[in-house]
Amino acid sequence: MAQTPEYAIIVAGGSGSRMQHDLPKQFIEVAGKPILMHTIARFYKYNPAVRLVVVLPQEQLNTWRELCRKHAFKLFHMTVAGGATRFKSVKNGLGAVMGEGLVAVHDGVRPFVEVETIRAAYEATAKYGSAVVAVSPKDSIRELTEEGSRAVPRAKYKLVQTPQVFQASILQKAYEQPEQEHFTDDASVVESIGETITLVEGSYRNIKITTPEDLILAEAFAKEGSL
Ligand SMILES: Nc1ccn([C@@H]2O[C@H](COP(=O)(O)OP(=O)(O)OP(=O)(O)O)[C@@H](O)[C@H]2O)c(=O)n1
Numbered sequence: 712m713a714q715t716p717e718y719a720i721i722v723a724g725g726s727g728s729r730m731q732h733d734l735p736k737q738f739i740e741v742a743g744k745p746i747l748m749h750t751i752a753r754f755y756k757y758n759p760a761v762r763l764v765v766v767l768p769q770e771q772l773n774t775w776r777e778l779c780r781k782h783a784f785k786l787f788h789m790t791v792a793g794g795a796t797r798f799k800s801v802k803n804g805l806g807a808v809m810g811e812g813l814v815a816v817h818d819g820v821r822p823f824v825e826v827e828t829i830r831a832a833y834e835a836t837a838k839y840g841s842a843v844v845a846v847s848p849k850d851s852i853r854e855l856t857e858e859g860s861r862a863v864p865r866a867k868y869k870l871v872q873t874p875q876v877f878q879a880s881i882l883q884k885a886y887e888q889p890e891q892e893h894f895t896d897d898a899s900v901v902e903s904i905g906e907t908i909t910l911v912e913g914s915y916r917n918i919k920i921t922t923p924e925d926l927i928l929a930e931a932f933a934k935e936g937s938l
């Protein structure tokens with residue numbers, strides 16, 4: 712029986728403003744290689760036949776090509792120009808997805824995602840139509856109210872990571888709608904067309920490298936052999 716095509720849209724089209732670094736954060740080296748290369752390699756390790764779509768700002772496409780040459784990075788991938796928001800970048804990436812299949816969307820700056828997590832997410836999507844990786848909060852949670860704040864039951868919440876994997880047709884339909892302010896990830900976009908979201912357990916190592924202290928953590932994980 713023919714294998715269902717698997718795609719991975721790796722979004723790296725942001726500006727990385729919270730990192731306050733002179734390089735775009737996806738190009739910062741950890742363990743001797745740009746973060747984005749480690750992320751791509753994780754998906755390739757999961758499935759060498761995965762169709763990789765890497766989304767980068769238009770003005771960074773040449774730099775990326777040069778970095779690939781410099782690091783002799785040969786893993787085959789398409790590149791697509793990003794948009795002004797994550798929503799627009801994912802939508803541009805979806806333009807490279809042809810026909811049916813399972814499509815993962817993953818942040819280019821989450822290089823520590825485990826192969827087992829990626830596998831669990833694609834498998835759950837094949838069964839249920841969607842899979843969103845998430846972990847339980849470790850801290851207590853308070854909701855901001857008009858009066859100040861109030862405690863909420865932590866057991867009722869999950870912290871959402873990527874990959875977020877969907878049937879291609881569902882993701883494409885969801886991304887046809889106009890962007891809304893509360894769309895902070897793909898699950899929120901897909902949910903708003905009435906689809907159910909299935910959660911898959913993630914890992915505390917699957918950090919999104921966002922602020923300078925995340926780089927210190929990333930170096931520590933890398934030293935420990937997590938890359
Ligand atoms: N217009 C955008 C904005 C974000 N992203 C991607 O979405 C992921 C999560 O976003 P975030 O970590 O917030 O990245 P930035 O938007 O680059 O960072 P910041 O908000 O600090 O500027 C990143 O891999 C980022 O490159 C994207 O592809 N296109």
Ligand SMILES: C[C@](O)(CO)[C@H](O)COP(=O)(O)O
Nearest residue numbers: 797818871872873895896919
């Ligand atoms: C998609 C995401 O990583 C899930 O946690 C997150 O919502 C991205 O948010 P950002 O503000 O674009 O970093």
